Amino acid sequence: MSEQLFKPAIRLMKRVSPDVKNLSFLLGALLLIAGSALYTLEYGLSNTPYLYLILTFLLLWLYFYSANIYSLKQSIEQITKTLDEIAQGGYASRVENVSAGEFDRIAGSGNAMLATLQQKSAFLEEYKRVVDASAPLVKTDIDGHITYVNAAYEKLSGYSADALIGHSHAIVRSDQTSDDYLETFWTTILNKEIFKGEFQNRNREGKMFYVESTVVPILDEKGEIFEFISIMFDITARKEQEQELEHRLYIDRLTALPNRTALHRALERSSEHKLILINIDDFNTINTIYGERIGDELLVRFAHKLQTMLSNENLKLFHLSADEFAILADKKVSADFFREDVVLLSHQLNVIELQCFAHTITVRARIGAAAGSENENLRSLISMASLALRDAKKRQQSYAFYSDSADNLLHLEENFLTLEMLDFALNNQTVNVHFQAIANTETHEIEKFEALVRITDRDGKVHYPSEFIPIAKGARLYSQLSMEVFAQTIKMAQHNPSFDFSFNIEMADILDPKSSYFILSRLRQSGCAERIVFELVESQELEGSEEVYRFFKLIKEEGAKIAIDDFGSGYSNYAYLMKLGVDIVKIDGSLVADITTNLNNKRIVKSIINIIHDLGMKVVTEFVEDREIYQMIVLLGADYAQGHFIEKATNLDVTALLQRGEQEV
Secondary structure (H helix, E strand, C coil), X not given: CHHHHHHHHHHHHHCCCHHHHHHHHHHHHHHHHHHHHHHHHHHCCCCHHHHHHHHHHHHHHHHHHHHHHHHHHHHHHHHHHHHHHHHCCCCCCCCCCCCCHHHHHHHHHHHHHHHHHHHHHHHHHHHHHHHHXXXXXXXXXXXXXXXXXXXXXXXXXXXXXXXXXXXXXXXXXXXCCCHHHXXXXXXXXXXXXXXXXXXXEECCCCCEEEEEEEEEEEXXXXXXXXXXEEEEEECHHHHHHHHHHXXXXXXXXXXXXXXXXXXHHHHHHXXXXXXXXXXXXXXXXXXXXXXXXXXXXXXXXXXXXXXXXXXXXXXXXXXXXXXXXXXXXXXXXXXXXXXXXXXXXXXXXXXXXXXXXXXXXXXXXXXXXXXXXCCCCCHHHHHHHXXXXXXXXXXXXXXXXXXXXXXXXXXXXXXHHHHHHHHHHHHCCCEEEEEEEEEECCCCXXXXXXXXXXXXXXXXXXXXXXXXXXXXXXXXXXXXXXXXXXXXXXXXXXHCCCCEEEEEECHHXXXXXXXXXXXXXXXXXXXXXXXXXXXXXXXXXXXXXXXXXXXXXXXXXXXCEEEEEXXXXXXXXXXXXXXXXXXXXXXXXXXXXXXXXXXXXXXXXXHHHHHHHHXXXXXXXXXXXXXXXXXXXXXXXXXXXXXXXXXXXECCCHHHHHHCCCCCC
């Protein structure tokens, strides 16, 4: 009713500007009051028509004034209603039907502000949608209780939002997370700092998953923390890949025991260890008689037998090489108990029978033991145990302890001097690569060179591989040495585009992620991959190594060639030559050296050459020391010859070497 009563006045006031309208009300009131006063003074109250006229104008003025008050009240109610909707998140609300001009301007500004807020809210919703689609997100209160999770985290954890909200992250956290790590985490975020780190968790099914989490403290208007927001990235696949690589690096494929690399790492992490080396007597003979399949089974059975003997949790078993195992005792094992363990173990391993498929094989083992201390170089512990093992074999005893005898001390001193020489050479660029020529037996011209490493010590003396390679492997310096040799080989190949260059690579180079990556990257960048030949020493371990197959596949894709070195000595297998994609087979020099006087060796070499040619590969013969041997291997059909008769290894540039005049062969 009141709305209908004031509607005409409200419509009329909307046509009047706010300033003029308010001024008109004020002037009208003043005029009515002044007019009434003048009329009373001049005429008194006797002229009734004029009095009625004044009262009529007064009533009209009161009508319009009341309409203005009503319009203001409606505008205030509309703005209040809109603000309440905004407070509840209704950014789409707008101020409408505002009558008073002053409020109309306020409404216009408010609506413009709301439009901006709505736009920003839409952006925030879009960002939230993107985050929800790409990354798990969790909100927790100041006490660490979950208050919100998005769908991505529900999927990752396997828990529904209802199952998570109200709980702490302990519901998913793995027991592998250390207390120290959690303390660092809470200290960081409670100090209002952003924490970035990795967490290991378990989903609802108990399966492990890993996240890389960024936790941000959210502050209120007083600068106090009222919640935490954590944005995560699922890194489970990366972690599993890292674990797989670590497993390959530190676990022996055959026995599933920690390997030599794992032993070195364990020695570096702690002091005062005690070490037992165990060697199977005449394993090579067993392998030759029964074959590698039975030999592998024997090693697996022997490893299992050793594992059952180790009842002490402070003893850990390792598989170092084909016939060698190690037991590492930490400092919790006293010296007396350690000696008792060694003696007991030697009696248990003196003669044992192992069932390998249909064969019962009698095995004996010898033991070398050594105890280290905090003041000794941990790398020497393996050397000390090796010396004790050597002493046991020499004296035909089942076990021996390392002692500070003159021979042992001298041997260790030599090892330390060699280590010092290696460190000096690697840090002072005195690792030198010599190159030995390889001649084509048909054209009698030099076509290839093999890279051979040498080391020059502080006094300028040149040392050969047999003097330092075993120590470099034991001290974990071999990969660094190998990478330096490969870098120099690539450089020589780039400077001499008319020749192929061979580089000796070992299983250790391929299995070490750092060195294998270095070799592959340098090969790809060299521009001469098709003239690089990788020579790998043949071994039984090579046959079953998937890592080697994958590595050779990659270098073959770059155009490089593969050669097998020392073929024909000890373990030999033609089948895996094809699987590896071998291009060249190098016959072991021990078969070639006396080929002119040893009829059996001559027959073996001829047989190998014929089979290798049938497989579509080339043959290189080593140890060609004189003209007679050279003429014999030419007669037998070898493709290439290498040895002192062709050329001794030299540190001269290949171009300079050839300028001296190629030897007519």
